[in-house]
Amino acid sequence: MSSHLMNTYAPLPLAFVRGEGAWLWDESGRRYLDAISGLGVCSLGHAHPELSKVIAEQSARLIHTGNLVRIPWQEKLADKLAAITGLDKVFFGNSGAEAIECALKIARALGHENGMENSSVIVMENSFHGRTMAALSATGSRKAQAGFEPLVSGFIRAPFGDAGAIENIAEQSHEITAVLVEPIQGEAGIRVPAPDYLARLRSICDENGWLLIFDEIQCGLCRSGKWYAHQHEAVQPDILTTAKALANGLPVGACLASGVAAEVLTPGRHGSTFGGNPLVSRAACTVLDIMQAENIPARADESGTFLLDEFRTRLGQDSRVKDIRGRGLMIGIELDQDANHLKQLAADKGVLLNITQDRVIRLLPPLIIDREQAEMIVESVIELISTTD
Ligand SMILES: *Cc1c(COP(=O)(O)O)cnc(C)c1O
Numbered sequence: 465m466s467s468h469l470m471n472t473y474a475p476l477p478l479a480f481v482r483g484e485g486a487w488l489w490d491e492s493g494r495r496y497l498d499a500i501s502g503l504g505v506c507s508l509g510h511a512h513p514e515l516s517k518v519i520a521e522q523s524a525r526l527i528h529t530g531n532l533v534r535i536p537w538q539e540k541l542a543d544k545l546a547a548i549t550g551l552d553k554v555f556f557g558n559s560g561a562e563a564i565e566c567a568l569k570i571a572r573a574l575g576h577e578n579g580m581e582n583s584s585v586i587v588m589e590n591s592f593h594g595r596t597m598a599a600l601s602a603t604g605s606r607k608a609q610a611g612f613e614p615l616v617s618g619f620i621r622a623p624f625g626d627a628g629a630i631e632n633i634a635e636q637s638h639e640i641t642a643v644l645v646e647p648i649q650g651e652a653g654i655r656v657p658a659p660d661y662l663a664r665l666r667s668i669c670d671e672n673g674w675l676l677i678f679d680e681i682q683c684g685l686c687r688s689g690k691w692y693a694h695q696h697e698a699v700q701p702d703i704l705t706t707a708k709a710l711a712n713g714l715p716v717g718a719c720l721a722s723g724v725a726a727e728v729l730t731p732g733r734h735g736s737t738f739g740g741n742p743l744v745s746r747a748a749c750t751v752l753d754i755m756q757a758e759n760i761p762a763r764a765d766e767s768g769t770f771l772l773d774e775f776r777t778r779l780g781q782d783s784r785v786k787d788i789r790g791r792g793l794m795i796g797i798e799l800d801q802d803a804n805h806l807k808q809l810a811a812d813k814g815v816l817l818n819i820t821q822d823r824v825i826r827l828l829p830p831l832i833i834d835r836e837q838a839e840m841i842v843e844s845v846i847e848l849i850s851t852t853d
Pocket of ligand 1 (some may be wrong): 558559560561562564592594595646650651677680681682683707708729
């Protein structure tokens with residue numbers, strides 16, 4: 465590995481030169497089944513022919529103009545996202561963390577408009593919202609935060625999945641502007657809350673005049689079997705963050721908002737040099753079109769149900785398996801022991817997966833996997849678990 469890279473990752477000794485659908489090939493021509501999609505990014509698989517063609521064509525025509533002029537593809541993308549989510553306005557940045565920063569700035573700006581000098585946002589234990597300073601401060605992981613203090617202030621933490629805890633905070637504190645929550649927690653090990661949780665948060669926010677912010681950077685864009693995970697519960701947020709799969713690998717993140725939250729940012733208050741450039745915006749438009757045309761939410765739901773059923777049937781009685789969780793194609797299998805070594809072992813067997821929270825096998829395969837590939841994932845994971853003690 466190059467000694468000139470900062471030591472932020474501990475990558476597997478593995479590099480790929482080509483991909484196609486759910487397959488990747490290394491330099492020696494060996495084929496791997498991708499069950500992690502570059503961390504939930506390449507939902508349409510690798511080298512999708514239609515998307516590759518659009519990116520090549522647009523890159524030959526115009527990549528960047530900056531936001532000092534109108535960008536018609538960005539306007540089109542905003543229209544599409546508004547139609548999918550029912551939200552009103554969109555800001556484009558280049559990552560998930562930037563989408564979160566935008567959401568937090570909106571919450572604070574509204575706080576000031578409402579006379580709150582030191583407003584707070586309620587965030588959850590074990591949440592993940594990104595690595596920039598405010599996103600890191602919102603994140604519920606001491607490991608991620610340790611050594612980077614002082615953190616950004618103005619966050620109150622509550623247990624995930626516990627609406628009663630939020631009600632208690634409401635009774636004690638007054639300078640709160642928003643609740644920020646992942647409808648399904650990703651880095652925490654794929655945690656799906658009880659079916660009424662988001663609805664209860666919605667009514668607490670309504671009663672207290674707070675914004676409800678859903679971070680769907682990982683669970684959104686068809687991953688859970690719906691366009692957005694909160695749509696399983698018919699609950700609308702005021703603000704929604706989305707990123708990872710939006711351009712299937714080109715960097716883009718978006719913060720969507722409705723009502724007062726959609727109006728608070730005005731020229732000069734927020735921005736991004738690269739955000740929503742013609743290349744990423746057109747690519748993202750194509751991704752959304754393909755997801756619609758190929759009925760990707762239903763495919764993710766069907767493949768996810770198959771995988772979860774198989775895992776529950778075949779691993780449900782295994783004493784090494786503590787829990788099997790998920791929705792659509794975001795699946796976590798929690799073991800009773802450290803599982804970090806399984807990443808390399810899986811790669812040795814030709815499958816790419818991820819371990820989170822040390823003990824949880826996390827699967828985020830491309831949403832276009834077929835039945836045969838789903839079966840390969842099942843067999844590989846069961847074989848991997850059989851090697852543990
Ligand atoms: C990945 C992720 C982020 C951060 O996204 P980046 O693009 O890495 O900045 C934020 N929230 C959630 C839920 C994520 O999964």
